[in-house]
Amino acid sequence: MRTFKKEIIIALIIFFISIFLLFYVNTFDVNQSKGVGPAFWPRIIISFMLVLSLINLGSLFKKRDKIMEETEAYKEEKDIEEIKNNSKKFFISLIILSIYSMFLRTLGFILLTPLLLVSMFWNLGYRKKILAPVIAIVIVVLLAYIFPNYLNLLLPRGQSIFRKVSYIFY
């Protein structure tokens, strides 16, 4: 949902990052005596981005009332409870994916992926106690067989015991 507050936050983040990078980019040219160095091209881009972010901020304040009207109309149209519930699903999905990425190197694809799928199914509302794990396991076994054997794609094996287990599948 587009809101004035979020618009401003994003525009300010872009603005401050541009300023930071504009100073940071100077460190690239320490050994550059003359001519075009490693900082030249990034400096042009960042300067352009800085100008654009200022124009963007200005236009946002000009359009403030219109954006706020749009937000209000959206809120009236949608069920607030549903929006909150979906936001919860959204953030839980991000947490699940972060945990998956964090432990993938150690636990490997075979063990961790069924857990990822079942927890995603559960979070998004598919809560069949037998079918959900069965679907997850079937998908993982299929992918673990097809990807390494037919598409030459390697999947994470994990470490120690998990690594040994993965050799059974691929």
Place this chain on the structure above:
Amino acid sequence: MINNLLMGFGTALSPVNLILIISSVVLGLVSGAVPGMSGVMTVVLLVPITYGIGPVKAFLILTAVYSAAVYAGSISAIMFRTPGAPEAVVTSLDGYKMTQKGRMNEAISTAVFASATGGIVGTIILTFLAPQLAKWALNFSEAEYFSLAIFGLTLVSSLGSKNLVKAFITMCIGLLLATVGLDPVKMMPRFTFGISEFLGGIDLVPIILGTFAISEMLRQIRKGAKLSEMNSEAQYSGTLLPPFHFFVKFKKILSINSLLGTFIGILPGAGATTASLFGYSFAQRFSKNGKDFGTGVPEGVAAPEVANNAASAGAMIPLLSLGIPGSATTAVMLGAFILHGMQPGPLLFQQQPKLVYTIFAGLFIVNVFILLLNKGFVRVFTQIFKVPYTVVISIIILLCTIGAYANRTNVFDIWVMLIFGIIAYFLEEQDYPLAPIILGLVLGGIAEPSMRRALSMSYGSFTIFFTRPISATLLILSLILFIWSMYSAFKDYQITKNIKSEG
């Protein structure tokens, strides 16, 4: 050229490739027809997955999915008024009205025959025009490549016509991402912040997956991960091949809109959606039933479908011959070429003639299979909606993580994909267009090294970009396009302001 084309058909028609084309057409039909999925996203998912099977097979799959998805958007648009893809929005105007009147068979038949005609005409023009354009572009040196990249970057204006400033901001993000890693001339680390994984640059695949697929899945989750209610009772019983009277009845629409669509497709940034809009409004003017458009007439289905399929073939012309991606899908395709160690552009026709002409042949074959597979597909299509969408979302996210990991077998790339998925989600939520990020990332990788090498050739003098005629022309065109798009945006703003004040 004919020999090359025959060689292309020989490769594309080998049993393995034929099976791949058929499966890809089915996959493309599914991804185009199911709302919430899209051709772009499926192509994105397939880029890393097809990496291990060689470029010829990989590009046959990608182009088949791309072409089939453009057509398939019309199926759900006609049956349920739920366009599977943006380019099918206009088709739903008359298509769904025809379904309501009990003329669904006629509407789907018209859409598929018109799509195949548009696709085939577009591919014929692609086959003959792209090599000529590539031959001309062989004279390019570093200065021209730089100017061409700049010209490609100014086309962001048409990709983000809704908000130019935001489109250019996301383009700058893409350009900055392209500078991460070792500097192309002095090999000095830039924007690595001490992270060793960044020394080799940011890989294109996780960025593409994050920007298009993960952000879209997050958006679907935020919307509640639900598909709209569908009428699964609808049945289709059309014919496989177009009857002769189809070509007689729609001769004007088929001929004009296929040329118009291809032309719009060639214009970088315009794409299939613009072509369908133009095709519809153009046909409305010259068709005998023009005044009935919008009430459920077959001409209103044929017109956008011919144009958008012709445009999807047309969009391949600047991609293959000049290396400029004009749409989100062709930007992803450009990424796929780079992933396979190739650079689309004039040299591609010399170095990889087998690949290029197999792609051309593949596009012809794909359009034939769209005709042949359509009837069976529509029959089973309604069953697809019985798979819970929550399961589909979870599987797509899983495929994304495998895709991000597989290219460099590095978990770090999954993090890159996730972070860019989240950033892209929040940017898109506030109306920042995402395709310019990819355009910036890809063209940034061409622009800076070309500029630095051109300046080395001219001993640091920038006049090299203005004294070479092609380079100068491209830069002048870029400037004109930039000023024109700014002027148009300002004019639109003034018109909206006036309407508001009058209202």
